[in-house]
Amino acid sequence: MFGTATPLERGLIIIGFLCLLVLPFVITNPYHIHTATMIVYFAFMAASWNFVCGYLGQLSLGHSVFSGVAGYVTVLMFTQLGISPWIGMLFGGLLAAVLSVAIGSLTFRLKGPYFTLTTIAFAEIMRIWFENTDNFIGIPLKGSEGLVVPLVGDSWWAFQFNDKTPYYYIALGLLLMIVLATIMLEKSKLGYYLKAIRGDQDGAEALGINPTKYSLIALSISAFFTGIGGAFFAQFFRYINPERNMGIDMSIDMAIMAIIGGQGTVLGPILGAFILHPIAEITRTTLGGSFLGLHLVIYGTVLALTVLYFPQGIIVPLRRILARISGRAKK
């Protein structure tokens, strides 16, 4: 999508990124920085989901399993072995990628709703297993209680900061990474192949494409990034439990943000996160106390409206408007 971006779009993207870059200098309230970090984090997660599901056109609702497993690996390596979470994060991501190949080689035989249901099943099996396992061959998982990352204090090595700002910049760095990875995907053989499989699987096979092989490659990359995100999440809250890091809510958030924003595009999922998370946050904080559950109604209404009127995601009409503006500017 960068390749076809108009100068106006390119300008807006750069301005948007610069705004994100200087944001912590403008807003100083820790709550706002915290919310901004969560928005960027969700954008990263939605974009990681999009890396395989958006381009392949398959709806996975089990991606949280990668986030959870990698999060646990990171925390356990730190608490049990004293290994820096930065290294644990990479290990966690790699383990998530390996796990994704195991799950994917079973689930990619299925299409459509059957694929979706099996991804949910795998993620839920893992979550329930984690919730009910206190100790696995000597590894203390502590079940549903979850694990706390011991406080070390301000330290890059321990991935712990007293201030929220470093977390924000780490999340922003991750987001930049997935954007670059997705741009590379679009230009690569893998990107072409995923779109071909999405368009017509039989037709793709006739052109020398082994659908399972390329789906698994993309899934493992996506799982790696999702795992990195899960590790970040655990470090950010210094706490991990199966419900939050591995639950289906997170999978649904990733998928919905990508779909609403525009799946199968570089910036769509990010746009989705920047629209949906603030809505969720604002409705929750302003209405959550007085009208219990009303924030979910509003959130649901926004979702229903976008799916009805912009089935390909908000990015499509947005780009059309921008194209019209830049067209008018030329005349």
Add this chain to the structure above:
Amino acid sequence: MSAPLLKIDGISKRFGGNQAVKETSFHVDSGEILGLIGPNGAGKTTAFNMIAGYLESDTGDIQLNEKSIKGKKPWDICKAGIARTFQLSKPFGDLSVLENIMVGGFVRSADRRIIETKAREVVVFLGMEAIIDQDALNLTAFDRRKLELGRALATEPKLLLMDEVVAGATPNEASEMVELVKNIRDRGVSILIVEHVMHVIMNLSDRVIVLDSGNLIADGNPEEVVNDPEVMKAYFGEKYVQQQST
């Protein structure tokens, strides 16, 4: 005599109680356009799918350049040098005409620039320059067919399997397609074509084979085959053949 490019040796396929193809043998010579005809349900598409690797033959063997390709997967058969088109062409959405054709090129090269240059040549060959950057989903039915042909050509096949390429085309489009197929053969690609439109088959084929209820009932040049009593019987029934002979 040199060995044929594609040698089909006694392939069969049974779906439950239905013997779709029965111990059928034929071959495709290098540089030849071979027409495969037969009434509905004769097993043409099944035979096609067995050659292209979408179905595995219950018996016999399939050889390309004297190497067995039986039981291989479609993508490996494509790499071996057999490309195919489908009865129903579905372009890959969110990719332009050029990019659709490039998808086929990745199987022969990893260099994007080479693939793009070759894909552009294919676009020119197909006469689709005017719509090269259009999203493939916006094409007309006939352009979709041409695009599918282009994708197949981008894999640089030795043998091209074409399934009903002029179905639903206007007479003008059909003759354009006939010319295209001839040009493809002149580029050194052998062709096995399944077609219902008789004048297309008569026009194109060097040789025609006829399948009926899973059996090969005729093999010869187009004029011979259409006058073969067995073939007439398969298409028009016993009574018609008797009337003709009296």
